[in-house]
Amino acid sequence: MAEQGKVIFHGMWASPFARGVKLALNLKGISYEYVEEDLVNKSDLLLKYNPVHKKVPVLVHNGKAIAESLVILEYIDETWKDGPKLLPSDPYKRAQARFWSKFIHEQLFEITFLIFKTDGEVQQKAIDGMHEKLNTLENGMKTLLVQGNLGFENDVGILDAIFYSLFGGYKAHEEVLGIKFIVAEKFPVLFSWLMAIVELDVVKKQAPPHQQLVQGLQRYRNSGLKSSAST
Incomplete structure (x- = not known):
């Protein structure tokens, strides 16, 4: 290139x-x-x-x-037009990629951060909200899959990058919180999608070491809990 x-x-x-x-x-x-x-x-x-x-x-x-x-x-x-396309050339597919990327970015990120920073009743309410939003995303991705639009024109696109950016560290999330967000029984499409992304060589090469991520998330959680306790 x-x-x-x-x-x-x-x-x-x-x-x-x-x-x-x-x-x-x-x-x-x-x-x-x-x-x-x-x-x-x-x-x-x-x-x-x-x-x-x-x-x-x-x-x-x-x-x-x-x-x-x-x-x-x-x-x-x-x-960088001569590399793999992140957004589809088809206007409808491009609109769908933008819509669901924005959904993940604006709603799932925020509620994930809240889960990490709280405990008790507040955390449980956030977890319930996360499950609702994941169900919405599951249904949306199921529709795209039926249409043949999930994955779009490439193996990895902008929607995959946004989804991976939040859930790529799922093993560390589970270790720190003791919670599994995306399970195959509840969210089969999201689970299969996530497993496919994290197995890509380009993803494996850039992933931070698991233990380092666990320690970083634990520090973030401890800081959030401390701030919540002092307010």
Whole structure:
């Protein structure tokens, strides 16, 4: 693939949002410089490139910064056209990919974070809400599967990247929380989809070590529980 300028990717190893962008960069075969950010002590460059949210991921292409994972994924697909397509060329399939990517990004991420940061009644309510949303996603993906649209035109696309970014660390989630979110009996389509993604070589190569992810999630949970207790 011909190189199209300098690419710098600001991420954080445990960030699910950064995980999906990293997968897209690797799928496209894009050469990039990686900058690991400390989200407790954020770099001046991160604050400069993402002054609104002050978070990762941030992609800097030829000195121009792009923030927000969904925006970055579409930018990657539109800029590096000679690599595998992340979004389908068919307008309906593209609309479906965007719709369900947004659903996962806006609803499932938020409720997952809440489950990690709480316990007791509040956590149980969030878990119930997660099951409802997963059921909605299961039915949506089942419809796409029947239509032949799940997977779209490639083995991996933008919807797969977003789904993987949240649930790719499912084993660590289970170890920290003692909860299995996506089980074959309740969500057969989502379970099969997840198993197919995590077995891809490109995914295996970039996955953080399991124990490191467990420790990171445990720290995140402990911090969230401590904050909840002090309010």
